[in-house]
Amino acid sequence: MSTVKLTVNGKAVSAEVEDRTLLVHLLRDHLNLTGTHVGCDTSQCGACVVHIDGRSVKSCTVLAAQAAGANVTTIEGIAKGDELHPMQAAFRDNHGLQCGYCTPGMIMSAIDIVHRHGGELDEATVREELEGNICRCTGYHNIVKAVLDAAGRMKVAQAAE
Incomplete structure (x- = not known):
């Protein structure tokens, strides 16, 4: 188990996860950010795309530990209050x-x-x-x-x- 610290949607977060945990599962299962979807488990569909340090990445292809220290933005983090992006x-x-x-x-x-x-x-x-x-x-x-x-x-x- 590892402790992964990163910034998600502007908030510092920390989670204890297995070393093999994918970023998509950290977001969904540990942080309850379920807007990031798992569509194929093979990196083909793009339903799991998030931004890591401003660039789009399929979060099913990134280990949570690889995102340590990064700034991750999910679909939940792009609107400004009630104002849609x-x-x-x-x-x-x-x-x-x-x-x-x-x-x-x-x-x-x-x-x-x-x-x-x-x-x-x-x-x-x-x-x-x-x-x-x-x-x-x-x-x-x-x-x-x-x-x-x-x-x-x-x-x-x-x-x-």
Whole structure:
């Protein structure tokens, strides 16, 4: 057993876990942050995407101990109080979700995509960048619309800061 200390959604946390514990299980089972989903156990679906030090990572591929000392952000940590993150609002407004199971991972991946591309995105880039996230419901059309919409919203929000 190891004690893992990290910052999750802006709060310092510590948990005693087995050395083989994956980050996704630390988040879900020890910290009760169940917005991060386990969809495949093989690192293919992207339902478990979180940000580690600002970059999207499939949390089923990272041992909890590897995240020690890191700043982890989950879907629960991106809104500001009752105000949705622009990506969450864009998914809602563009009907970018159906069953919602893949949505947290899609949103976390999409935020990283927008940050890495500086908000300058086109449909082909979004589709290519989201290849690591599987949605079994939507056919991706509205997800892509949501990401492009959010890129504009995030650019406006950043300019206002």
